[in-house]
Amino acid sequence: MKKIGFLSFGHWATSPYSQTRSASDVLLQSIDLAVAAEELGADGAFFRVHHFARQLASPFPLLAAVGAKTSTIEIGTGVIDMRYENPLYMAEDAGAADLIARGRLQLGISRGSGEQVIEGWRYFGYAPGEGETHVDLARRHTEVFYDLLRGEGFAQPNPRPMFPNPPGLLRVEPHSEGLRDRIWWGSGSDATAIWAAGMGMNLQCSTLKNDESGCPLHVQQAEQIRAYRQAWKEAGHKREPRVSVSRSIFALVNDQDRMYFGRDRQSTDTVGLLEDSIRTIFGRNYAAEPDVLVEQLARDEAIAEADTLLLTVPNQLGVEYCAHVIESILTHVAPGLGWR
Known part of the structure; x- marks a missing residue:
C-alpha cells in the first residue's frame, strides 16, 4: 500500500490555452482540486513554493483554506525555501x-531551488552571516524552526502583561502537538538526505537530484533513500520515518490524454547543470496506457522504496483535467501495482 497524492507547481499565465490566468485562479483552483482529490480517495494535496514567480508562493493561507474545506486528505508543501523564512513567524503560521x-499538515521544507532573481532572500531581509553560505542560512532557519515546534518555552514573560500568562517561559503560539513529526526535508543529494535523517525529519525526493553516480534517477534515489534510512536507524529515533517521491505520470486512457502527453511515451531522464555548476539529473515523464505504466512503474526502484507517491499535475489545464489525471492513476494503475 502507498499513499498517493498530487503536487501542484501552481503556474499561471495569460496564455489563451491556460485555465489559470491569474494568481486568484491558481489559489481558488488549488482549493477546488484538493477537495476533488479527497473525494476521489487521494491521500495528499501538496503545493510548490516559488518566490518572484507567477506560481504559488506564500503557502500558509492556501494550506489553511484547504484544511478548512477538506477533512481527511494530507496537506503539504514541496518545498518551502527556508532562506526566505522568519522561523518564529513560520512556526505561528504552521501551528x-x-x-x-x-x-493533517505535512510540511516539506528545504534550501529551495533555482531562483527567479539573484539572491532573492536578501529582499526578504535575510542574508548569510559572516562565514556562512546561503545553504548555511537555510539550515540555520530550519534548525530554529524545527526546535520551536517542540513547544517548549524560551521567551521571558513581561512582569506586567496585557493578558495573564501561564507559569514559566513562553513559547510561540499557537502550538500544534505532533506537527514536528510531520516535517519533511526536500533533499537533492545523498548528503542532505543523511543530514535530514540525523535531524529526525521525513524525506522528500523530487524529480530532480544531483547526479552523483551517472545511474538513472530512480536508481540514484533508491540509493539515497536507503542511505537515509540507515542514517535514521543509526540516529536512534523512536518513530518510523516517511519518504515520498514525486513523479510525472500520465495514464493515456482517452484522446485528450494522448493529445497532451502521448509524445512523452519515449521520455527519458535528462542531465544538465543547476546554478551553472551542479550536475543534475531530471527524471523522465511516464506516459503510456495503464498496462504499460504498471510494468514501467514496477521497475522504478525509488517508488518501491518510498511510502508516498506525489503525482505532479499540469495545473494550467484546470481542475477537471487534473482530477482526471489523479483518478486515472488511482483507478487504472495503482491496483495493478498493489498500491490500492
Whole structure:
C-alpha cells in the first residue's frame, strides 16, 4: 500500500490555452482540486513554493483554506525555501494552519531551488552571516524552526502583561502537538538526505537530484533513500520515518490524454547543470496506457522504496483535467501495482 497524492507547481499565465490566468485562479483552483482529490480517495494535496514567480508562493493561507474545506486528505508543501523564512513567524503560521486542518499538515521544507532573481532572500531581509553560505542560512532557519515546534518555552514573560500568562517561559503560539513529526526535508543529494535523517525529519525526493553516480534517477534515489534510512536507524529515533517521491505520470486512457502527453511515451531522464555548476539529473515523464505504466512503474526502484507517491499535475489545464489525471492513476494503475 502507498499513499498517493498530487503536487501542484501552481503556474499561471495569460496564455489563451491556460485555465489559470491569474494568481486568484491558481489559489481558488488549488482549493477546488484538493477537495476533488479527497473525494476521489487521494491521500495528499501538496503545493510548490516559488518566490518572484507567477506560481504559488506564500503557502500558509492556501494550506489553511484547504484544511478548512477538506477533512481527511494530507496537506503539504514541496518545498518551502527556508532562506526566505522568519522561523518564529513560520512556526505561528504552521501551528495555526495545522490546527485548522486538525493535524493533517505535512510540511516539506528545504534550501529551495533555482531562483527567479539573484539572491532573492536578501529582499526578504535575510542574508548569510559572516562565514556562512546561503545553504548555511537555510539550515540555520530550519534548525530554529524545527526546535520551536517542540513547544517548549524560551521567551521571558513581561512582569506586567496585557493578558495573564501561564507559569514559566513562553513559547510561540499557537502550538500544534505532533506537527514536528510531520516535517519533511526536500533533499537533492545523498548528503542532505543523511543530514535530514540525523535531524529526525521525513524525506522528500523530487524529480530532480544531483547526479552523483551517472545511474538513472530512480536508481540514484533508491540509493539515497536507503542511505537515509540507515542514517535514521543509526540516529536512534523512536518513530518510523516517511519518504515520498514525486513523479510525472500520465495514464493515456482517452484522446485528450494522448493529445497532451502521448509524445512523452519515449521520455527519458535528462542531465544538465543547476546554478551553472551542479550536475543534475531530471527524471523522465511516464506516459503510456495503464498496462504499460504498471510494468514501467514496477521497475522504478525509488517508488518501491518510498511510502508516498506525489503525482505532479499540469495545473494550467484546470481542475477537471487534473482530477482526471489523479483518478486515472488511482483507478487504472495503482491496483495493478498493489498500491490500492
